[in-house]
Amino acid sequence: SPVSARMRSLILIAISLGAALLPRYSEYLSKNQNHLLVDEARSALRMLLFLSIPSAIGMYFLAVPLTDVLFRRGSFTVDDTLKTAIVVQVYGALLLFSSISKVTVPAFYAMKDTRLPALVACVVLAVHIVLGQQLVNYYGLTGLACATAISGFLNMFILQVFFHFRFGKLGNRELWISVFRMLPASVALWAICAFGHPWFSEVLQSRVATLGADVCLGAGGYFLVSYYSGSIESEKLLGRFFRRLPKPFFFGR
Numbered sequence: 001s002p003v004s005a006r007m008r009s010l011i012l013i014a015i016s017l018g019a020a021l022l023p024r025y026s027e028y029l030s031k032n033q034n035h036l037l038v039d040e041a042r043s044a045l046r047m048l049l050f051l052s053i054p055s056a057i058g059m060y061f062l063a064v065p066l067t068d069v070l071f072r073r074g075s076f077t078v079d080d081t082l083k084t085a086i087v088v089q090v091y092g093a094l095l096l097f098s099s100i101s102k103v104t105v106p107a108f109y110a111m112k113d114t115r116l117p118a119l120v121a122c123v124v125l126a127v128h129i130v131l132g133q134q135l136v137n138y139y140g141l142t143g144l145a146c147a148t149a150i151s152g153f154l155n156m157f158i159l160q161v162f163f164h165f166r167f168g169k170l171g172n173r174e175l176w177i178s179v180f181r182m183l184p185a186s187v188a189l190w191a192i193c194a195f196g197h198p199w200f201s202e203v204l205q206s207r208v209a210t211l212g213a214d215v216c217l218g219a220g221g222y223f224l225v226s227y228y229s230g231s232i233e234s235e236k237l238l239g240r241f242f243r244r245l246p247k248p249f250f251f252g253r
Helices: 002-030 034-061 063-071 078-110 115-139 141-166 172-181 183-204 207-228 232-244
Strands: none
Touching: 002 034, 002 078, 034 063, 034 078, 034 172, 034 183, 034 207, 034 232, 063 078, 063 207, 078 115, 078 141, 115 141, 172 183, 183 207, 207 232
8 A cells, every 4th residue: 555655665764774784794794703793783773673662653743744644635535544543553663663674684694594584574474464464353453454464573573583593682672762762752752643643733734744844853852852862873873973064164164
């Protein structure tokens, strides 16, 4: 569906980071430095969670205005908007699961094991087909989206287990600590989405302008609060951003 295509486009960030990990993983394995591979995977996973969590929050709480701006025109009615928004909310969870999988899969490719990810994908696909048929009968389109999200979680979980036995622990405790540090920023983003949107809508009187304000202020608030909460990932992203900015001409004098 068009919504599915648009939501999956958000995973391109995870795909790009996963592709960048492959040569690094290969280098570490060639030198028998599995511990460095695990450290690299852990760092990439924290970064992906830092980017995916606010995306999932925004997709959940802004699902209705997002769907309304993108699709409500012509024969696409308000009722269609509300039904599609539920699917968007479910895909927010899928975004998290898919992002995590993009970190573990390149590790198996680096050791030239392409069969295991393919086998896991086949198993998950079979589960999705069976589960999807059942959920669609009860919940319709929403059931299909839920089956996709559940299959994504299963794929992530199985790959995590094999990664643990092949390469080592990803450090779930450290990951949970990192997620906990994102909590204040996530709460700030939720507050902007949940309480700011009605106010923006009343003041701006425009669907597009309201959604733009939600996204800009939500993203800005998330990064600002995460930075002052001591998030390492926010410092890395801001550092890379400012390094790419052109220096004023008088700095070079």
